[in-house]
Amino acid sequence: MAAKVILAIWLTAIIVVAFIFPVVPAPEKWYEFPVIPGLEDRARILFFHVPMSWTAVVAFLISMSYGIRFLKTKSMDDDLKSVSSAGLGFLFCILATVTGSIWAKFNWGSFWNWDPRETSIFVLLLIYGAYFALRSSLDDAAKKATLSSVYAIIAGVTVPFFIFIMPRIMASLHPEPLVNTQGKVHMNPTMLVVFLSSLAGFTALYFWLLSLRVRAGRLIDGQLRRGD
Amino acid sequence: MTKSLTLSARDIGKVFSGRTIISGISFSLESRQSLGLTGPNGSGKSTLLKILAGVLSPTSGIVALTEGGSGIPEGDRFRHIGFVAPYLQLYDEFTAMENLEFTDQIRGAGKSREELESLLERVKLLPRKADLVRTYSSGMKQRLKYAFALVHKPPLLFLDEPASNLDRDGIAIVRDIILEQKSRGMVVIATNDQEDLQFCDSVVSVDRAAGGGSHER
Amino acid sequence: MKGNARSPVIVVFLKDVRSELRTRYALNALIMFVLTTLSIILFSIGSEDVSPDVLSGVLWIIIFFSSMSGLSRTFVSEEERGTVMTLQLLAKPLQIYYGKLLFNIFLMFLINILAVTLYVLFINSFTVRSYDVFALTIFLGTLGLASAATIIAAIIAKANSKGTLYPVLSFPILLPLMLTVINATRLAVNGATLLESVGEFQVLVSYIVVMVTVSYLVFDYVWKE
Numbered sequence: 297m298a299a300k301v302i303l304a305i306w307l308t309a310i311i312v313v314a315f316i317f318p319v320v321p322a323p324e325k326w327y328e329f330p331v332i333p334g335l336e337d338r339a340r341i342l343f344f345h346v347p348m349s350w351t352a353v354v355a356f357l358i359s360m361s362y363g364i365r366f367l368k369t370k371s372m373d374d375d376l377k378s379v380s381s382a383g384l385g386f387l388f389c390i391l392a393t394v395t396g397s398i399w400a401k402f403n404w405g406s407f408w409n410w411d412p413r414e415t416s417i418f419v420l421l422l423i424y425g426a427y428f429a430l431r432s433s434l435d436d437a438a439k440k441a442t443l444s445s446v447y448a449i450i451a452g453v454t455v456p457f458f459i460f461i462m463p464r465i466m467a468s469l470h471p472e473p474l475v476n477t478q479g480k481v482h483m484n485p486t487m488l489v490v491f492l493s494s495l496a497g498f499t500a501l502y503f504w505l506l507s508l509r510v511r512a513g514r515l516i517d518g519q520l521r522r523g524d
Numbered sequence: 525m526t527k528s529l530t531l532s533a534r535d536i537g538k539v540f541s542g543r544t545i546i547s548g549i550s551f552s553l554e555s556r557q558s559l560g561l562t563g564p565n566g567s568g569k570s571t572l573l574k575i576l577a578g579v580l581s582p583t584s585g586i587v588a589l590t591e592g593g594s595g596i597p598e599g600d601r602f603r604h605i606g607f608v609a610p611y612l613q614l615y616d617e618f619t620a621m622e623n624l625e626f627t628d629q630i631r632g633a634g635k636s637r638e639e640l641e642s643l644l645e646r647v648k649l650l651p652r653k654a655d656l657v658r659t660y661s662s663g664m665k666q667r668l669k670y671a672f673a674l675v676h677k678p679p680l681l682f683l684d685e686p687a688s689n690l691d692r693d694g695i696a697i698v699r700d701i702i703l704e705q706k707s708r709g710m711v712v713i714a715t716n717d718q719e720d721l722q723f724c725d726s727v728v729s730v731d732r733a734a735g736g737g738s739h740e741r
Numbered sequence: 742m743k744g745n746a747r748s749p750v751i752v753v754f755l756k757d758v759r760s761e762l763r764t765r766y767a768l769n770a771l772i773m774f775v776l777t778t779l780s781i782i783l784f785s786i787g788s789e790d791v792s793p794d795v796l797s798g799v800l801w802i803i804i805f806f807s808s809m810s811g812l813s814r815t816f817v818s819e820e821e822r823g824t825v826m827t828l829q830l831l832a833k834p835l836q837i838y839y840g841k842l843l844f845n846i847f848l849m850f851l852i853n854i855l856a857v858t859l860y861v862l863f864i865n866s867f868t869v870r871s872y873d874v875f876a877l878t879i880f881l882g883t884l885g886l887a888s889a890a891t892i893i894a895a896i897i898a899k900a901n902s903k904g905t906l907y908p909v910l911s912f913p914i915l916l917p918l919m920l921t922v923i924n925a926t927r928l929a930v931n932g933a934t935l936l937e938s939v940g941e942f943q944v945l946v947s948y949i950v951v952m953v954t955v956s957y958l959v960f961d962y963v964w965k966e
Contacts, residue, residue: 422913433900446959451954455915579829580966602830613823630831632746
């Protein structure tokens with residue numbers, strides 16, 4: 297109960313802060329964001345779009361892990377966790393794609409550019425779509441669980457390929473990563489704090505929603521079994 | 525002769541989408557014995573037969589095939605089995621001979637042309653050996669299935685509705701096959717036909733209501 | 742027992758080949774598909790000069806969709822005819838899988854050689870400068886395509902609405918392969934050397950290895966009840 301309230305307050309605070317803190321060329325006060333050349337106010341997307349994409353990916357990885365567990369345990373509870381996570385991941389993925397696309401229109405002038413990151417999130421969307429299309433085309437619950445777990449695994453192993461080949465195929469339009477590959481942080485401390493808080497908030501939101509879906513799923517399964 | 529073979533089932537149960545098909549089935553079968561599986565239509569006889577053959581996994585319980593005391597891994601069980609059933613199709617774009625050659629090659633049984641032909645002779649299909657199975661009547665297909673199942677001389681023969689689609693002559697051939705199989709191996713027959721059951725040393729009733737069981741005759 | 746008994750993998754492969762030669766279900770559809778798609782492309786290009794980069798992509802569109810038309814047959818036909826259990830009682834799951842993978846590789850090679858030959862012959866703007874890079878790309882691309890498409894075919898064979906589901910499931914999985922293979926084709930058209938294209942070939946080889954390995958790990962779950 298308390299966790300729900302804390303989460304609500306946390307995320308509301310993030311949203312407020314993300315929009316209220318002013319963007320100034322040379323930040324002096326703790327509550328000021330720096331101007332990033334080319335982005336200015338539009339940089340605020342960072343606090344929402346990136347955590348959403350991140351959550352979409354995490355949700356997929358968790359869905360895949362529960363899928364692997366299901367293949368070993370054959371427990372429908374593991375499948376429930378897998379599909380619940382996938383559903384949330386799908387939602388976050390749609391949000392990430394749409395927010396990214398709208399932002400791209402304002403920033404670069406067109407809704408879609410096949411920039412590597414755009415393409416990656418789109419492919420994740422296709423994978424989610426395929427996963428659910430597969431599930432809905434199977435009638436038997438055990439077959440549904442087994443085959444979608446297998447598909448999640450197959451899709452999962454192609455993900456590293458994207459990471460490797462994308463940058464080679466085309467130059468990126470995406471802003472230079474503020475946290476570069478060596479892990480050094482270039483981000484202004486205020487922005488960093490807000491960003492990481494948002495990341496934590498979205499992740500917590502995901503876990504909370506996941507627990508709700510799993511609990512609801514278990515209740516429904518129990519009901520079906522008794523009612524039969 | 526082959527070493528003694530034992531097929532044992534302990535507390536076999538199968539649940540499909542929440543529905544319990546079979547539960548609590550247990551029995552033990554030795555060489556030169558035969559087992560009958562009876563029960564109303566839809567009671568799970570075929571399901572049980574598939575589980576025993578290793579094609580379907582049980583939800584609970586264990587099936588074990590042992591030869592001379594050592595267990596045969598589940599993944600290898602198929603090598604020792606011949607199976608005849610209405611739902612076991614052959615390749616109808618191939619001829620009868622080609623179907624037999626296929627199973628001979630894939631199983632590595634090493635049978636010569638003559639041996640395969642004599643098998644076809646046994647089921648009275650030799651004149652039609654070069655015809656596509658597509659042109660066969662249902663009775664001929666059924667007889668061909670027996671030849672197909674016996675190519676590798678399996679110690680264990682599973683029959684689901686052995687007399688389906690067969691006329692009197694066909695049934696006589698099958699009776700003959702069952703008797704011979706009994707004399708050097710094991711037979712499990714799923715059927716409600718009393719005439720088929722007369723060959724069975726013991727009978728297990730696969731009936732949801734009764735919960736399964738076993739009784740000697 | 743014959744001393745030189747054939748591997749069940751080869752027996753399954755030969756069975757599928759023989760069956761295909763006799764019924765020609767997939768082969769006819771595939772050949773017609775390649776011919777009609779190519780004709781449409783030729784008509785729409787007309788006498789225009791289309792950039793070789795675009796043409797590199799179009800070639801693989803033809804190949805991708807022809808694979809979607811023909812590579813599911815090997816598993817779907819067994820399901821539709823009720824011979825799945827027959828096979829399950831004849832050989833181990835992986836033996837069946839490798840036999841069918843070989844068949845799909847064989848089928849894909851036939852179709853791709855046809856498609857590529859016609860493409861190079863009839864589309865004037867498409868001239869390949871590095872034939873070694875091109876040949877290796879087609880070779881590795883075919884292997885990669887077949888390996889991914891076969892395991893997906895095994896999955897959709899168990900589902901309803903198999904026809905429409907097949908490209909939906911295959912596309913995200915095949916995308917890394919498609920992008921790499923299109924890029925490599927562009928390199929071949931622009932005259933890059935084998936050495937310059939090594940990066941793409943590394944990706945293709947890893948893709949093939951990963952797909953075959955993952956199929957080996959999961960096939961039992963797909964095939965058995």
